[in-house]
Structures are given as structure tokens and as C-alpha cells.
Amino acid sequence: MMNNHHHTLWWLSAVTIVVVLWSMEHTEALSYADAKAATRLEMAAEKRATIIHRLDTAILLMFVSLLVVIVLTTWFFKHHRFRFIHETGLTLIYGIFIGILIRYFNLGIYESQTLDVIPKNVSKIFEPPDYLRLSVARQSHRDDNVQFHYELIEGFYGDTKQHEERHVEQKTTFSPEIFFNILLPPIIFSAGYSLKKRHFFRNIGSILSFVFVGTTVSCVAIGSIMYVFCWLFNMPFNFQELLFFGAVISATDPVTVLAVFSEMRVESDLFALVFGESCLNDAVAIVLSQIIDNFSASPNTVFDFHELCLAMWNFGYVFFGSLFLGSFIGCVNALFTKFTSISEFPLLESALFVLFSYISFLVAEVVELTGIVAVLFCGICQAHYTFNNLSEESQTRTKHFFESLSFLSESFIFCYIGVSIIISNNQKWNVIFLICALIAIVFARALYVYPLCVFLNIRRRPVIPKKYQHMIVFAGLRGAMAYALASRNISTTNRQIMSTTASMIVIFTVLFNGGLTSWMIERLGIKHGDSAEHSRPSDEGARSESHPTTPVSGQNPWDKAFLPRKWYNFDAYFMKPLLTHASPSLMQTMPSICLPLSRFLSSKKQQEHFASQFDNSDSLECIVDEQQENRLYENPFTRAL
Structure with missing residues (x-):
């Protein structure tokens, strides 16, 4: 019976891939030449819009089909656990495989044309314009022109290669705004909503130490180590750029490690420490990168004690302002559900719950705070207060909804990264910089984990044992957050090198660290399964x-x-x-x-x-x-x- 299930799995996977490739090949048949041959401009524009719509649909079909394959793969892994590979790593590999097919086999490509635009009066432009206005003549009336508006590609598309841009490349390249505004909020909210508050807040002092002190030390340490390497190997990076890289790459995302922790049922304190740091240090990394980026934008500013105090004030304002904003919105929803009878209509109650949760993220971003912290603590408050006011149907519905949405978002993100790494045209490779960065992040993580644990163990009971410390260092995977921050601005060669390096670090840590997590747990002698359950205090x-x-x-x-x-x-x-x-x-x-x-x-x-x-x-x-x-x-x- 099990073999029949496995055969069904691989047949379904093969069918979905064939459907995707056929649909993209079929879209290719509708070439841009057909639209160009139209006698009227309106028909040509309509034809082109139809082609793009078909191609966009094929791209969506590709990602949805990949998600189907990922779900089936996860189901397969529930029955057969491979020791040195995890479904998250396979998701990344699936994306890389599809990216190779699209890029090197010309799937889903229609003939396009690229024009090199020269400014009027041959004047120099020092900042990229938001829009371009292009006049196109009608074929039937040569003096009658139609104005077309072209928008700047999202996130500086710092591509110096001379080639014909392809629509499929633009649509499948990683978009930081889609990641931050659509994919990330449900993942962070679900983390707060499903948080085991007892274990989390029991370790809150240690978690905050890792988050604030650890991330800051990691940022400075990576920047300093990379500065020494750049000086030794004569790489043209200044210290501010390397500090920015240190802040970006300090964002940990141990999705794979936490998944293995849950499956093996490791000790709750270790899970809480790794989980808590990963939830909060993303926000700290964002704030640090923004502060360093803003400081870099003012070359005449001297970094003195006043600037240091101002940076610390901005850091505290953004972080704790976001914390209180998210908590406030969660409490507002709790009051609303308490004093109204909306629980009589579970559908409306659940919809309002979801909207309030997303509003916390959007409001924080609009007022220039960080939405990640806001939506995380909104989720914690919603779970602690609002959840008790919901009807039983809404409690079940919201819990399952956010669990499913978080799983699909995480799977899509890693698949999205895998595809865009191969498709993107703005990759700049520097192997020496990559090797030095891998060395720097390992040293930087060890540099703050071990000393902080020694300091915390002076008063902490129970203490953080050495085997926990080794596992925390090993669990410092880099993920989508680091790649998204590095990809937000790639207008210069150095920024493109940092973005490419971040993508390779993500691939390496997810495949290597994630694959060896279960082996490392057993190697360090960390209790898991029934032995960990017996060692836990009563719940x-x-x-x-x-x-x-x-x-x-x-x-x-x-x-x-x-x-x-x-x-x-x-x-x-x-x-x-x-x-x-x-x-x-x-x-x-x-x-x-x-x-x-x-x-x-x-x-x-x-x-x-x-x-x-x-x-x-x-x-x-x-x-x-x-x-x-x-x-x-x-x-x-x-x-x-």
C-alpha cells in the first residue's frame, strides 16, 4: 500500500511539471512578432496584453504546481525520513531546477524588443526617473502619436549587461516588496499566534540578550572581519558597506532547524531560545540596516558620540514603538470581540481577526516603524487575549488558517529564491568575498553566543549548558530575510556582490546546516523525544x-x-x-x-x-x-x- 502511495506521488509530480512546461511552451507560440505584424497600433497593444496575460498565468501555474510538488514531498517525508536532507532544502533545489529550465532552455520566452533611451538634450541624469514617457506613431497616421508610460523596475535593476530583457525574467526575479508586504506577515503572525508563551517568556531575558546584544555584536564583528579580509585581498569595499552587509546577513532564519526540533521533540528551553532569537533578530537586523543605510546616504556626516546616541535612540524608538503598536492593535481587537456579539457570526469574526492582524503590519510600515515586530506582538496579544473571546468555530478556523498560510508562504519563499537566483541578471560573483563571508558569519556568531551564555549563566537557573550553546551556534541559518534585505537595493556593483553572496549563504546554510541538524542533535547528546518529555516540568x-x-x-x-x-x-x-x-x-x-x-x-x-x-x-x-x-x-x- 505504501509503495502505491509513493508511485502516486511521483506520477503526480511528473504530471504537474509536464503541464507547466507545456503551458509555457504554448505561450511561447504566441510570439511578439504576431503582435508586431498587426496593422493597427491598438490591435498590436491588445495582442501584446493577451500574450503577457497568458505568460503571467503560466508563471503562476508554475509556482502553484511547484507548491503541489512540495506538499507531496512533505507528505512523503512524513513516512520516510532521510538523515541528511530536509524538505526545505528540497524546496530550494526544486526552485533552482525550474530556474535552470527557464533560463537555459528558453521556456516561456516571447520575442521582445529593448530600446536604449537617451535623455532629451543629451543631459546627464543622476537619479533614475520613476516613469518614462515614450511616443509611438500610429501606422495609419504618421503624425498621430500615442503616449506609452513605462515604470521603473522595482528595486534598482542594476543590470549592466547589454541584452534583450525578457518578461519571464522580470516576473520570476525575487521581489523584496512582495516578500515584505505579502509573504512575510502571515509567517511572523503565525509564529506569535502559535507561540508557547510559557517557555518563551521563561527565557525572555536570554532571548532579548541574544537579540539586542548578539545581533549588534554580530553586525560589527562581521563588518570588521570582512574589512580586514577586503584589505588583505584588495577588494574595493568601504567599512560602511561592510557594516551594512553585517547587519543584513545577521538576520537568522532557522526554519529547517526548528522543523527538525519539532519533529524530534527537543527540550523546550532550547527550542524557545532558537525560536525567540529568530523571531526578534530579524527586526533588529532590519533596523540596524536602515540606520547604517541612512548614515551611508549622508557622506558628509561624521560618526561621533552624538550620532551614536542618535542611532541608539532611533533603534529603541523603532523597535519598542513597533512592539507597543502591535500590542495596542491586538488589545483593540480583544476589546471589540469582548463587547460585541460578533461571535454569533463566526465567518465575520474570523475575517475581522485576520484583517486586524494585517493592519498591525501595514500601520507600522506607514508610520516608519517595523511591521515585523508589530505583527509578531499583535499575534502574541491576539493569542493571549482575543483568542479567549472568539467562538469555538473561529478559534479552530483562525488557527488552521494561519498554520496553512504560513506553511505555503514559507514553501513559496524558498522556491521563489531558488528560481530567482538562476533567473536574475544582476548577479555579480566574487568567490573570495563569498568564502570570507562564510568564515566571518561563523566567527561572529560564536563570538557573541559563548560569552553571552557565560554572562547569563551567572544568574540564570537552569543554566544554558554547553551542548545548547553549540547547537545555538550551529542553528544560525540564513534565510529569506537576509536575501531580501540584500536584494532591496542593487544599484552598484558592490551591492550586487553582496546580494549574490547572501543568496549563496542562504543555499549553503539551508542545505548544510539544515541537513545536519538531526545528526548534530544526536552528536551533542541533546535530549529529544520521550526522554525530553520526561525531563520537562509539568505543563x-x-x-x-x-x-x-x-x-x-x-x-x-x-x-x-x-x-x-x-x-x-x-x-x-x-x-x-x-x-x-x-x-x-x-x-x-x-x-x-x-x-x-x-x-x-x-x-x-x-x-x-x-x-x-x-x-x-x-x-x-x-x-x-x-x-x-x-x-x-x-x-x-x-x-x-
Whole structure:
């Protein structure tokens, strides 16, 4: 039976590839020469639009068919696990294979024409224009011209080669804007929405140390090491360019490693450390690259102490501003779902949930913050508060929707990268720079992981063992974020070299580090599977999050630190009663003088639950026992009274 499944898998894969190639060959038959031979300009333009539409459809069919193959491959890997290869690496290989077919076998190419445009009056242009206006004469009326507008290709297309541009190359080349605005938000939101908050926040101090200190040290270390290499090998890069490269390539994306972690069920603390760093350090890398890029754009500016303080202020403003913005939008949605009856219509409730989540990303980008941090913490707040207000149908629907969307987006991104690496015409190769970059990222990661762990272990309990430290260094894969940041601006030769180097680092780390992850786990003796489950503490505290009664401080044995304990109390006695239907309500946790306001901020369910406590009692004193007095003492709002 299993063999029949495998035969079906490969037959379906072969059929999808054949369909894609046939459709692109069929599109090729409609050549641009047919449109050029038209007697009227309008017919020629219409014919060309039809051809482009057919070709665009074929390109979409190609990517969708590849996603089908990827899903089937993932299903195959559920039954047969290969030791040194992962489906993420195969996804990248699939994209590279299709890119080779398109580029070197002329699939999906129609005859095009390229004109070299010279500015009017032969004047020099120092900045590329956004649009070009071209006059085309009608064949029947030679004095009658039609104006055509041509838009600048997205992201500086720094192609110095003289050749005929091809439509399929432009459509399949990696687009940073599509990545940042469409593909990335659902992945980041899903990470926050499905986050195991107990393990994440238990390690929040270590995670933030890796994110802020580690990413900054990595950026400076990579830039400095590369500067020495460039000086030794006489490569024409200045220090600011190399710092930018260090910031870009410091963005980790261990999708493959985390997938293996989940399958092997490694220890939760190790998973939380790697996952937390990968979620947050992307945002830090974006902010650092933007600050360095803006500073590089002002050549007359001297980097002194004032500029350093200004850069640190901008960094804190962007990061924490994004954090509070995303959390605020998540809380707004929680309040809306709490005080309205939209839960009676699960479809509308789910749609509103998705839209609010995406709005957090867009608003952050519009106000010049970083959408990644905003949508991540929006997802965390939505999971912690809004999720409890949703109907059961909406809870299931939103969870499955974002899991599916995240899986498809991740698969498409790696396939997209594989295709565009081969198709793109702006590749500039420098093998020495590539080898030096690989050496630099390994040294830079080790340079901050080991010292930070030594420093954190002074107060941290339990400590981060050596085997965890080795695994964290090994898990520093580079992914789509590094490639997208490097590909956003390729207007110069040095930028093109950095973009090409980033793409090769992505391929190498995904295939090499990702393929050896399971071997490294066993080699280091990291507990996984049943042994890791037995070594974990009880998850009762985590499961209690979904209980309708809000727990109080002291029930979670891991909440020993001062700040987590204070936040836990504040969340239990104010935030959850305010944003959800949780009990005790604000009428029970707030001082009696605030009872009118507390009643106004309590939902109908909370008021009914509060009133039900008095049904079988003659007075309020009958329901205040010794346990409730102790809980009132723990309440930060009533302790002073």
C-alpha cells in the first residue's frame, strides 16, 4: 500500500511539471512578432496584453504546481525520513531546477524588443526617473502619436549587461516588496499566534540578550572581519558597506532547524531560545540596516558620540514603538470581540481577526516603524487575549488558517529564491568575498553566543549548558530575510556582490546546516523525544491559560523573578479581566471605589458570573472566605488598601 502511495506521488509530480512546461511552451507560440505584424497600433497593444496575460498565468501555474510538488514531498517525508536532507532544502533545489529550465532552455520566452533611451538634450541624469514617457506613431497616421508610460523596475535593476530583457525574467526575479508586504506577515503572525508563551517568556531575558546584544555584536564583528579580509585581498569595499552587509546577513532564519526540533521533540528551553532569537533578530537586523543605510546616504556626516546616541535612540524608538503598536492593535481587537456579539457570526469574526492582524503590519510600515515586530506582538496579544473571546468555530478556523498560510508562504519563499537566483541578471560573483563571508558569519556568531551564555549563566537557573550553546551556534541559518534585505537595493556593483553572496549563504546554510541538524542533535547528546518529555516540568501552568478562571501568582513554579511575577499579577488581575471574559472580573479585583467603572468595563458574561455568586447568600460577607482574602492581598490594586 505504501509503495502505491509513493508511485502516486511521483506520477503526480511528473504530471504537474509536464503541464507547466507545456503551458509555457504554448505561450511561447504566441510570439511578439504576431503582435508586431498587426496593422493597427491598438490591435498590436491588445495582442501584446493577451500574450503577457497568458505568460503571467503560466508563471503562476508554475509556482502553484511547484507548491503541489512540495506538499507531496512533505507528505512523503512524513513516512520516510532521510538523515541528511530536509524538505526545505528540497524546496530550494526544486526552485533552482525550474530556474535552470527557464533560463537555459528558453521556456516561456516571447520575442521582445529593448530600446536604449537617451535623455532629451543629451543631459546627464543622476537619479533614475520613476516613469518614462515614450511616443509611438500610429501606422495609419504618421503624425498621430500615442503616449506609452513605462515604470521603473522595482528595486534598482542594476543590470549592466547589454541584452534583450525578457518578461519571464522580470516576473520570476525575487521581489523584496512582495516578500515584505505579502509573504512575510502571515509567517511572523503565525509564529506569535502559535507561540508557547510559557517557555518563551521563561527565557525572555536570554532571548532579548541574544537579540539586542548578539545581533549588534554580530553586525560589527562581521563588518570588521570582512574589512580586514577586503584589505588583505584588495577588494574595493568601504567599512560602511561592510557594516551594512553585517547587519543584513545577521538576520537568522532557522526554519529547517526548528522543523527538525519539532519533529524530534527537543527540550523546550532550547527550542524557545532558537525560536525567540529568530523571531526578534530579524527586526533588529532590519533596523540596524536602515540606520547604517541612512548614515551611508549622508557622506558628509561624521560618526561621533552624538550620532551614536542618535542611532541608539532611533533603534529603541523603532523597535519598542513597533512592539507597543502591535500590542495596542491586538488589545483593540480583544476589546471589540469582548463587547460585541460578533461571535454569533463566526465567518465575520474570523475575517475581522485576520484583517486586524494585517493592519498591525501595514500601520507600522506607514508610520516608519517595523511591521515585523508589530505583527509578531499583535499575534502574541491576539493569542493571549482575543483568542479567549472568539467562538469555538473561529478559534479552530483562525488557527488552521494561519498554520496553512504560513506553511505555503514559507514553501513559496524558498522556491521563489531558488528560481530567482538562476533567473536574475544582476548577479555579480566574487568567490573570495563569498568564502570570507562564510568564515566571518561563523566567527561572529560564536563570538557573541559563548560569552553571552557565560554572562547569563551567572544568574540564570537552569543554566544554558554547553551542548545548547553549540547547537545555538550551529542553528544560525540564513534565510529569506537576509536575501531580501540584500536584494532591496542593487544599484552598484558592490551591492550586487553582496546580494549574490547572501543568496549563496542562504543555499549553503539551508542545505548544510539544515541537513545536519538531526545528526548534530544526536552528536551533542541533546535530549529529544520521550526522554525530553520526561525531563520537562509539568505543563499545568501552561494549560491553565485556557481555563476560564485566571490563575494567580505562585501557581507557576517558574515565575520566581521579580519582573515576571509583577507582570503575572498585573495581567491576572487587570489585563485579562479587562480584555477577556475571564474571572475574577474587574469588579472583584479593583478597589470598591472603582466599582462603577469596573462594571462598565465588564462584559455581560462577567457581570452574570459576578451576580451568580450572591444567589444563595444573604450578604456579601458570606462569600468572602480566607482564600479570597489571601488572593486580595496578592492583588496589586487592593494590597495598598
